[in-house]
Amino acid sequence: MNTPVLLALGLLGSLSVAAATSYPLTVTDDLGRTVTLKAEPRRIIAMLPSHTETLAALGAADKLIATDTYSNYPQAVVARLPKVGSAYQPNLEAILALKPDLVLADESAGSRLTQKLSQAGLTVYGGTGQTFNEVFEKIAVLGKLTNREANATRLIAGMRADLNALQSSVAGLPRVSTYYEIDPSPYSVGPNSFIGTLISKAGGQTIVPGTLGDFPKLDPELIVQRNPQVMVGLTLDDARARPGWAGLRAVTGGRVFRPTPEERDALSRPGPRLAQALRALIRYLHPEAHP
Numbered sequence: 600m601n602t603p604v605l606l607a608l609g610l611l612g613s614l615s616v617a618a619a620t621s622y623p624l625t626v627t628d629d630l631g632r633t634v635t636l637k638a639e640p641r642r643i644i645a646m647l648p649s650h651t652e653t654l655a656a657l658g659a660a661d662k663l664i665a666t667d668t669y670s671n672y673p674q675a676v677v678a679r680l681p682k683v684g685s686a687y688q689p690n691l692e693a694i695l696a697l698k699p700d701l702v703l704a705d706e707s708a709g710s711r712l713t714q715k716l717s718q719a720g721l722t723v724y725g726g727t728g729q730t731f732n733e734v735f736e737k738i739a740v741l742g743k744l745t746n747r748e749a750n751a752t753r754l755i756a757g758m759r760a761d762l763n764a765l766q767s768s769v770a771g772l773p774r775v776s777t778y779y780e781i782d783p784s785p786y787s788v789g790p791n792s793f794i795g796t797l798i799s800k801a802g803g804q805t806i807v808p809g810t811l812g813d814f815p816k817l818d819p820e821l822i823v824q825r826n827p828q829v830m831v832g833l834t835l836d837d838a839r840a841r842p843g844w845a846g847l848r849a850v851t852g853g854r855v856f857r858p859t860p861e862e863r864d865a866l867s868r869p870g871p872r873l874a875q876a877l878r879a880l881i882r883y884l885h886p887e888a889h890p
Contacts, residue, residue, distance in 0.1 A: 620746040629706035629726035630713060636722060639746045640701035644694060645670065646686055646712060649727060649870035650703040651677065653738055656754055656871035657747040664697050672864060672872075686712050695719055701744065728869035729813055731796035735759075738871070754871060761874035762800065765881060768888040769802035775884045777803040778822055778849070780832030781814065781867070785822070789813045793869050794876075801880035802888070803829065823847065830855040831883055832863075856883045 625635045643662045645651040651670040654660055660676045665683045683697070684690040686705050689712050694702065702723045704713045713725035724744065728734035735755050742751025777798050779788045788794040788805055792813035795805045806825035807815060823843045830838055830849040838844050838855045849855050858866060862879040865872040881890040 620743055620748060624744065626724070626740060626744065628713075628724050632713070632717070632725065634722065634724050636701065636744060638700075640699075640722075640744065642697070642699045642701070643745070644683060644697065644699045644702045646683075646689065646702060646704045647727060648672070648864070649737075649868040650741070652868060652870040652872065653741050654703075654745065657738070657742055657745060657750045659741075659745040659747050659750075662745060664699060665694070672861075689715070691715060691719065695721070703741070728793060730791055731793045734793055734869040734873060737869070758871060758873060762877055765874060765877045765890050766800045768890050769800075769881055769885045772802045772885050772888065775803040775829050776806055776825065776827045777884065778806050778825070778827040778830045780830065783833070783837075784816050785819065786814060786816050789815060793873075794866060797866070797873065797877050797880055798884075801877055801884050803880065803884045819843075828852070828854060829884055831858065831880070833857055854883075 620639065622639055623635055623637045625633060628634050641662055642664045643654065644665045645654060645663060646667045648667065648670045651663065651666045652672055654663060655673050655676050663676065663680055665681045666677055668682050668685045670677050681693070683693045686707065694716065700722060702716050702721050704716065704723055704725045705727050706713070706725045713723045716723045726737060726740070728737045738755055739751050742748045779794060779798060781787060787807050788798070789807045789812050790799065790805050790809045795807070795813070798805050806822065806827050807817065819841065826847050828848050833855060834857045835850065835853060835855040838850045844850055858879055862876070865876040866879065878890045881888050
């Protein structure tokens with residue numbers, strides 16, 4: 600998906616005449632399953648916050664009848680909807696009782712939610728964006744599934760324009776080695792994950808080798824060896840308390856940042872708030888850029 604910025608700036612009006620989605624519609628999800636919608640879905644349950652946020656950004660929030668436990672944005676949308684558990688602890692009885700005509704889930708073998716719901720006779724799409732480009736691909740897929748293809752094209756073009764403008768603010772600045780902590784295990788992010796790509800666009804470089812995968816659990820010794828200039832996802836006190844970390848560059852320089860809850864949500868969700876996530880990362884890595 601390489602939508603030109605020019606599209607976002609000058610040609611969006613022509614997108615409103617895009618043809619409506621034709622049903623029955625068949626797509627393949629991230630588990631390799633064939634998913635068929637006989638008609639435009641009108642009762643959707645989103646089992647991931649990124650799906651909830653994407654449907655809202657596509658103008659399809661009125662189709663939502665429930666969300667997962669962790670969906671908290673946009674507040675005006677989620678406040679009116681019941682919660683039906685999470686990918687790993689779904690309330691299957693509540694989901695079935697709501698009679699959805701489409702459930703948006705993940706592709707994780709660990710949760711097996713997609714399999715459970717499909718076996719119960721529901722139409723389920725299992726898939727999320729793991730890489731940067733997959734975020735846009737999933738927005739396009741959800742736009743197609745919900746008959747919001749023109750809105751999806753506009754959303755993608757606008758997001759790419761915002762992201763390109765932010766990236767240009769750090770053009771030419773030195774790369775900052777960065778440790779991004781998902782949780783204290785420690786899980787982090789590889790360079791090919793969507794968060795790793797955002798770090799690169801913010802003028803940084805994750806210390807995690809690509810060979811370890813997109814969201815690997817690290818040996819803490821690797822973090823000590825790589826000696827990052829910036830740490831994101833924990834507090835300075837947290838970092839000082841870790842064995843061998845007190846003398847690391849990020850710690851001695853006081854460049855350890857814990858995102859606000861809203862920033863953390865934007866950073867961790869492969870959805871329409873990527874520009875907000877990138878703006879936060881630029882503030883941490885290159886505050887002189889004034890994003």
